[in-house]
Amino acid sequence: MQQKIIEGIINGDRRMVARAISLIEDEASEKETILSAIFPYTGKAYCLGITGAPGAGKSSLVDQLLVLLRRQGLRVGVIAVDPTSPFTGGAILGDRIRMQEHALDKAVFIRSMGTRGNLGGLSRATKDVIQILDAFGKDVVIIETVGVGQSEVDIIKYADTTVVVLTPASGDSVQTIKAGIMEIADVFVVNKADLPGADRTVSEISMMLDLGGKKRAWRPPIVRTITLDGSGVGELHRALLDHREYLTSSGRLEKAREDRVRRDIVDLIEYKVKSTIWRQVSGSAEFELLVSRIMSRETDPYAAAVQILRSINLNGLSP
Amino acid sequence: MREEKKIRVLVAKPGLDGHDRGAKVVARALRDAGMEVVYTGLHQTAEQVVEAAIQEDVDIIGLSILSGAHLTIFPRVCQLLRENNAEDIIVMGGGTIPDEDIEELISKGFARALFTPGATSAEIVGWIRKVTAEN
Ligand SMILES: Nc1nc2c(ncn2[C@@H]2O[C@H](COP(=O)(O)OP(=O)(O)OP(=O)(O)O)[C@@H](O)[C@H]2O)c(=O)[nH]1
Ligand SMILES: [Mg+2]
Numbered sequence: 001m002q003q004k005i006i007e008g009i010i011n012g013d014r015r016m017v018a019r020a021i022s023l024i025e026d027e028a029s030e031k032e033t034i035l036s037a038i039f040p041y042t043g044k045a046y047c048l049g050i051t052g053a054p055g056a057g058k059s060s061l062v063d064q065l066l067v068l069l070r071r072q073g074l075r076v077g078v079i080a081v082d083p084t085s086p087f088t089g090g091a092i093l094g095d096r097i098r099m100q101e102h103a104l105d106k107a108v109f110i111r112s113m114g115t116r117g118n119l120g121g122l123s124r125a126t127k128d129v130i131q132i133l134d135a136f137g138k139d140v141v142i143i144e145t146v147g148v149g150q151s152e153v154d155i156i157k158y159a160d161t162t163v164v165v166l167t168p169a170s171g172d173s174v175q176t177i178k179a180g181i182m183e184i185a186d187v188f189v190v191n192k193a194d195l196p197g198a199d200r201t202v203s204e205i206s207m208m209l210d211l212g213g214k215k216r217a218w219r220p221p222i223v224r225t226i227t228l229d230g231s232g233v234g235e236l237h238r239a240l241l242d243h244r245e246y247l248t249s250s251g252r253l254e255k256a257r258e259d260r261v262r263r264d265i266v267d268l269i270e271y272k273v274k275s276t277i278w279r280q281v282s283g284s285a286e287f288e289l290l291v292s293r294i295m296s297r298e299t300d301p302y303a304a305a306v307q308i309l310r311s312i313n314l315n316g317l318s319p
Numbered sequence: 320m321r322e323e324k325k326i327r328v329l330v331a332k333p334g335l336d337g338h339d340r341g342a343k344v345v346a347r348a349l350r351d352a353g354m355e356v357v358y359t360g361l362h363q364t365a366e367q368v369v370e371a372a373i374q375e376d377v378d379i380i381g382l383s384i385l386s387g388a389h390l391t392i393f394p395r396v397c398q399l400l401r402e403n404n405a406e407d408i409i410v411m412g413g414g415t416i417p418d419e420d421i422e423e424l425i426s427k428g429f430a431r432a433l434f435t436p437g438a439t440s441a442e443i444v445g446w447i448r449k450v451t452a453e454n
Binding site for chain 2 (some may be wrong): 015018019021025026085089090092094096103109110111
């Protein structure tokens with residue numbers, strides 16, 4: 001089965017791609033073998049992140065960008081992330097509603113994912129799913145993420161270009177937008193520019209950018225869009241191309257990708273060490289004994305941690 | 320740290336008629352039961368439903384029917400699933416479907432279960448859990 005899936009991904013079988021994504025999301029045992037095997041076929045996709053407040057118009061923008069990217073003849077994968085309910089683990093994934101026009105285009109592959117309890121706002125699996133879509137032959141992978149609070153900052157870990165979508169009304173005057181989100185934008189979109197207040201939003205963003213003071217090599221452009229009639233989407237597309245050109249010609253793309261590899265390895269090591277330790281420790285008699293000894297003040301958490309670490313066996317690191 | 324396999328359900332409202340209240344109620348109930356519901360909205364063709372189901376790798380396709388188009392839509396969805404080697408995806412439905420049509424669709428294998436408006440969320444959730452566990 002594993003082999004069939006791997007071959008399927010490389011040969012462009014979307015059923016196998018879809019299956020592989022589920023295995024990754026479910027943290028199945030086949031996951032690492034699949035990702036290792038397809039790795040040589042990755043590295044070609046350009047990754048575009050789109051984030052912003054709920055209802056800002058992210059999916060509608062993706063829908064319209066798809067039109068332009070397809071006109072260029074590019075094959076596109078979309079990963080649309082919606083929040084998982086922390087109480088039930090369930091989710092309603094509704095981003096496809098806005099992308100129905102592309103449902104039958106065989107060069108477009110859309111996958112909806114729940115965050116599944118990952119605080120990053122991006123599903124833990126996102127990074128791996130990008131790899132699958134890359135190996136599948138997508139030229140561009142678009143990630144739409146839930147923009148709640150600080151979490152969307154995670155997106156710059158995976159995206160080559162990050163678009164932050166704001167809207168005029170919504171009371172989210174730029175000053176009130178959480179610190180962090182302004183910094184991650186490579187391109188700003190003020191969507192719903194048909195609503196009153198768009199000018200103000202644009203100038204607020206502009207002021208914010210000037211406030212930084214320091215001269216930047218790339219000043220994020222601010223694009224107004226109205227997805228209802230498509231205005232501004234062409235300009236957005238050009239801004240994305242400009243940014244890509246800037247990253248490529250300045251060598252930053254290469255550098256960012258190298259940094260990403262570094263971080264990936266560290267993340268993987270951390271994850272493996274953690275899960276191995278946890279498997280040996282959780283619920284073990286020694287662990288429970290230490291808990292009660294700490295409760296009765298016979299020992300302390302610091303000493304206990306050291307004692308447990310001494311007994312850990314890291315030789316057979318678990319996947 | 321393998322997670323439990325999540326049940327994924329595609330909920331669509333094919334056909335041309337207006338509202339999707341029923342479909343939304345079911346979608347919420349399934350979410351509250353811990354499932355992932357891919358909601359694709361109104362006016363879906365059978366082709367769109369099947370393509371979405373494949374890309375989303377769902378276990379179940381749930382079609383909400385009000386318009387009386389059920390005698391064409393269910394067979395068509397099943398045919399497309401077969402053409403795409405995806406007949407392991409289970410098809411169910413709900414809505415206003417006359418009893419004799421329900422019998423026909425089920426006996427011909429075009430739907431595994433059809434729930435009429437009287438069905439409770441708990442029944443639907445229980446049924447999905449049961450058939451996905453068997454699959
Ligand atoms: N007036 C106006 N409404 C818009 C515009 N773009 C999108 N909308 C509306 O905004 C609502 C949300 O659009 P989506 O594209 O689903 O927004 P989103 O950011 O993907 O939403 P979530 O994924 O739920 O966070 C819809 O009702 C759209 O019709 C616009 O340019 N002008
Ligand atoms: Mg959306």
